[in-house]
Amino acid sequence: MIEARNLHKRFGKKVTAVEDVSFTAEDGVITGLLGPNGAGKTTTMRMLYTLVRPDRGTALVDGVDVVQRPQEARRALGVLPDARGLYPRLTAREHARYYGELHGLSGATLDKRVDELLDLLDMRDIADRRTEGFSQGQRVKVAMARALVHGPRNVLLDEPTNGLDVMSTRSVRTLLRRLKDEGRCVVFSSHVMQEVAALCDRIVVVAHGRVVADGTPDALRASTGKDSLEEAFVATIGTDQGLMQ
Amino acid sequence: MSGLSFSVFRKELKDHLRDRRSVLTSLMWPLIGPVVFMVMFNLLASWYRQDRPLALPVVGREHAPSLMAFLERYGAQLEAAPEDYESRIRAGSLDAVLVVPDDYAESYSAGRTAEVQLVVDSSRQSARQSVLRARRLLEAYAHMLGNQRLYARGVSPDLAIPVRVQEADLSTPERTAAGLLNMVPLFLVIAAFAGGMQVASDAMAGERERGSLEPLLLNPAPRSAVVTGKWLATVVMAVAAVLITVVAYMLVVRRVPLEDLGVKARFDAPAALGMAAAVLPLALAVSAVQVWVSTYARSFKEAQTYLSLLMVVPMLPGMVLALSPLQPKMWMFAVPVLGQEVLAGEVMRGEPLGALPFLIAGASSILLTVVSLAVTARLLSQERIVFGRG
Numbered sequence: 304m305i306e307a308r309n310l311h312k313r314f315g316k317k318v319t320a321v322e323d324v325s326f327t328a329e330d331g332v333i334t335g336l337l338g339p340n341g342a343g344k345t346t347t348m349r350m351l352y353t354l355v356r357p358d359r360g361t362a363l364v365d366g367v368d369v370v371q372r373p374q375e376a377r378r379a380l381g382v383l384p385d386a387r388g389l390y391p392r393l394t395a396r397e398h399a400r401y402y403g404e405l406h407g408l409s410g411a412t413l414d415k416r417v418d419e420l421l422d423l424l425d426m427r428d429i430a431d432r433r434t435e436g437f438s439q440g441q442r443v444k445v446a447m448a449r450a451l452v453h454g455p456r457n458v459l460l461d462e463p464t465n466g467l468d469v470m471s472t473r474s475v476r477t478l479l480r481r482l483k484d485e486g487r488c489v490v491f492s493s494h495v496m497q498e499v500a501a502l503c504d505r506i507v508v509v510a511h512g513r514v515v516a517d518g519t520p521d522a523l524r525a526s527t528g529k530d531s532l533e534e535a536f537v538a539t540i541g542t543d544q545g546l547m548q
Numbered sequence: 549m550s551g552l553s554f555s556v557f558r559k560e561l562k563d564h565l566r567d568r569r570s571v572l573t574s575l576m577w578p579l580i581g582p583v584v585f586m587v588m589f590n591l592l593a594s595w596y597r598q599d600r601p602l603a604l605p606v607v608g609r610e611h612a613p614s615l616m617a618f619l620e621r622y623g624a625q626l627e628a629a630p631e632d633y634e635s636r637i638r639a640g641s642l643d644a645v646l647v648v649p650d651d652y653a654e655s656y657s658a659g660r661t662a663e664v665q666l667v668v669d670s671s672r673q674s675a676r677q678s679v680l681r682a683r684r685l686l687e688a689y690a691h692m693l694g695n696q697r698l699y700a701r702g703v704s705p706d707l708a709i710p711v712r713v714q715e716a717d718l719s720t721p722e723r724t725a726a727g728l729l730n731m732v733p734l735f736l737v738i739a740a741f742a743g744g745m746q747v748a749s750d751a752m753a754g755e756r757e758r759g760s761l762e763p764l765l766l767n768p769a770p771r772s773a774v775v776t777g778k779w780l781a782t783v784v785m786a787v788a789a790v791l792i793t794v795v796a797y798m799l800v801v802r803r804v805p806l807e808d809l810g811v812k813a814r815f816d817a818p819a820a821l822g823m824a825a826a827v828l829p830l831a832l833a834v835s836a837v838q839v840w841v842s843t844y845a846r847s848f849k850e851a852q853t854y855l856s857l858l859m860v861v862p863m864l865p866g867m868v869l870a871l872s873p874l875q876p877k878m879w880m881f882a883v884p885v886l887g888q889e890v891l892a893g894e895v896m897r898g899e900p901l902g903a904l905p906f907l908i909a910g911a912s913s914i915l916l917t918v919v920s921l922a923v924t925a926r927l928l929s930q931e932r933i934v935f936g937r938g
Contacts, residue, residue, distance in 0.1 A: 352766055377766060380766070386759035386761070386763065387759060389758070391758075392563050393562070393566075397559075401555065401559050402763075402767060405552060405764075405768070446763065450766075
């Protein structure tokens with residue numbers, strides 16, 4: 304479970320990236336962080352996964368404070384960050400193994416875990432190829448494998464389907480549903496409404512660094528009095544700028 | 549903690565060794581020194597070889613028959629100088645030409661000081677030995693004549709020499725060799741810089757540039773473990789480069805005609821070990837500084853530029869030491885880079901040093917290492933470093 308509590312972050316004196324963001328993402332639920340570009344989604348995610356220190360507020364990952372005990376919080380998190388660069392001279396399997404080792408796995412446990420992941424992500428065929436020249440979809444799979452190698456209870460994904468073709472997008476969706484069915488807490492951010500609508504049990508709409516709506520898709524429709532989700536979003540954010548693909 | 553560092557270390561090294569081209573670059577660099585050394589020594593030796601007869605072209609040979617006879621008796625091969633001897637001297641195909649003016653015989657017979665001209669180009673190192681030999685012969689001839697004239701007047705030639713200068717050359721053969729070998733410490737230190745440069749730039753600046761730094765730091769491994777692992781990989785390459793350089797020098801010294809230069813170099817196994825012991829602690833410090841600098845750089849390219857500039861650091865003291873060796877003082881050993889260059893130079897010269905200078909130099913390197921690693925680990929928790937600066 305992830306709880307964000309009044310997260311606030313400024314860069315320099317003028318730019319306020321995140322004004323005040325609070326929400327709770329439950330286990331066994333896919334929570335979507337939806338907002339136009341520049342709404343503060345990535346900064347919020349970075350605060351959740353401990354690489355950016357909030358100026359005010361904090362977040363708890365399974366009860367662990369990300370500001371006070373970042374290293375412990377990272378253990379409970381699997382993250383697909385905005386930057387998902389790979390090592391071109393290492394194979395897909397080596398990527399997963401490296402991250403597993405950094406999470407303290409070794410020996411037979413690590414081998415088993417990596418094999419499971421390669422099956423889960425359907426990447427047996429590319430497992431022992433160097434990642435140089437991988438397609439976007441294959442690259443995301445490698446990045447997913449290394450994010451999930453330690454079997455985290457909480458999974459954070461920053462725009463996971465960005466730049467992917469239809470097939471890859473579908474397999475990412477399948478994976479997220481599967482993680483949810485395993486009872487994990489899944490949070491992903493997106494600026495693509497269809498994406499969020501297709502997957503999320505819960506939607507947190509962020510605009511100008513604040514949470515402007517928080518609820519199930521149905522609740523959102525009901526509260527705005529609009530029939531389609533799209534209309535509902537536009538009504539919540541106040542503008543359709545940056546929301547369309 | 550150490551296990552995590554080792555994971556990072558193993559990954560970085562594996563990653564780097566698969567990059568054949570940059571490994572070759574790192575390891576070819578150290579070979580430049582020994583190759584330059586071999587070429588230079590062979591050239592020097594060919595210039596200095598004494599068994600060659602002195603070839604001396606002469607203009608106006610007919611004006612000074614007794615001088616010519618003297619020169620030939622002492623082994624000079626006289627020949628008529630070509631018309632364009634001046635340009636040939638400048639071009640280097642002639643070392644020196646003796647010009648006997650028309651009025652030589654007249655001055656000589658009248659008992660005045662007769663003049664001859666030795667035409668040389670003093671900027672040419674290769675001609676130095678021939679010029680020196682020619683001048684010595686001419687001076688010897690002048691001496692002999694002067695003595696004869698004094699005797700003829702019943703004066704002892706000793707009266708004309710109130711003070712005689714005798715040079716006592718204290719330089720041991722090892723010292724003479726070191727004069728020529730002074731470049732070796734510089735190249736050893738440069739190897740410590742060149743070896744790890746590629747890994748260091750890739751491990752930090754490259755990592756961020758390709759967007760893999762952020763995911764890497766999401767692991768629960770402490771920053772210090774990540775930095776230590778990357779540093780260790782850099783150290784391995786730097787140490788490899790230094791060792792390759794030492795071994796290459798040992799091989800080259802055996803093939804170089806040092807005896808022709810009248811020098812005996814101390815470049816046996818103990819000396820090589822001593823030099824390695826002098827320079828290797830520096831490899832730790834240099835690698836740590838390189839990782840630190842690379843963390844600051846915005847891109848791989850920028851890191852390489854900074855790290856190339858960093859190589860100027862050993863060049864400055866190294867060049868000064870090569871041209872005019874300093875009297876070593878204790879404080880010098882405490883200055884990283886300078887300390888190692890002085891230390892390696894002393895080892896090569898065969899000076900007994902004791903353990904203290906090694907300990908001082910090693911301690912200062914380790915201090916620099918620890919500070920650089922600590923600063924780098926702190927940098928990695930700064931947002932502007934992790935996400936890059938705008």
